[in-house]
Amino acid sequence: MQNARPLPNYLIKRYNGWKATTYKENEAWYHRLADEGQRPRAMVISCCDSRVHVTSIFGADNGEFFIHRNIANLVPPYKPDGLQHGTSAAVEYAVTALKVAHIIVLGHSNCGGVQGCLSMCSGKAPELEEKSSFVGRWMDILRPGYERIKDLPEETQAAALEKESVLVSIQNLMTFPFVAKEVKEGRLTLHALWNDIGEGGLEHYDPEQGHFLSV
Template sequence: MTTARQLPNYLVSRYQGWKATGYADNKAWYRRLASEGQHPRAMIISCCDSRVHVTSIFGADQGEFFIHRNIANLVPPYEPDGQKHGTSAAVEYAVTALKVAHVIVMGHSACGGVRGFYDMTMGLAPELSEETSFVGRWMDLLKPGYERIKADRSGPDCIDALEKEAVKVSLDNLMTFPFVKSAVEAEEITLHGLWHDIGEGDLLWYDSADDRFKPV
């Protein structure tokens, strides 16, 4: 049996403060969300990084975003092979069940997953090269992006470019999902790529026509 314990005291006190203020002041709204279900306008696929807080960046309320987070905000290609695919399941639910209007992939600066992938390619992270490494095998998804830039990039410049390639790879892979491709072609949803500079607070969007990231 799993050994589970009471929450740390600091989380308990924070919850109790929210219940007494944030929830109490908006009780009718929360009950409406519970009874009417969720109707998010957008799905956001972002990194697990604790410094990336998409609801704060966009000032979102509860019920506005359907959020999926994983290492390096990657979307795998469409592979209906009977295996367990958490990210693919989230995309399917957002597009086919929730009917979101936008799917947004947001990368960020100083991404540990991307740095790990770079170190792995340089032979500096042998533990990630092991077949038993979940992170390493997940980051293999970035290989197409690395192949696009490796001839012209190195060092920190390569890592910065790889963070943006992670967004582009995910956008490419989203279009391999038949239900995403058909929804995009029918103009039922739009896809968006973003990159967030944590230290400067900047936000760039990917212009596929120019193959460039530009300030929002």
């Protein structure tokens, strides 16, 4: 494998620091995780954005969350077509194998993927309309959300579409038969969250009021 190279020195130094401190102080816990396997209570579907740090936001320990990250925290509709579906596979494993009790979809402010979808759907990013664009075809998942916010004032559309990315994903999760079954029988709950990166804020969707509220 000629293209694989050693880690850069700064990452090696950080690893060695972690191994000598955090790992050393919790070595028994890491051995327990390795020996007993994972039993996460919740799955978190969040954006790939490097500014979104799920475990820090919730103060989570190793083994607490089953985390899946993708562009704009999207879940596609259920579509068993024999093709490769990384997000759908992660959802299936979390629900059917790990038996998680919660699935949290976490959106965030200033999302580049959502902005790309907004630009594409409003005709400002023709390159994303190309069939060869992986990002564009992925962001097609969010087109129903764009249709719901396209008539809002332009300056409010991006933030509104960020929250739509969460709600579209929740809606699509319910198209998975095994998710719908667990929700109906009370063994699984779905949660729609949005994080304001700059302010450290967290909002959750309240279905009774029909909008997001501060936690």
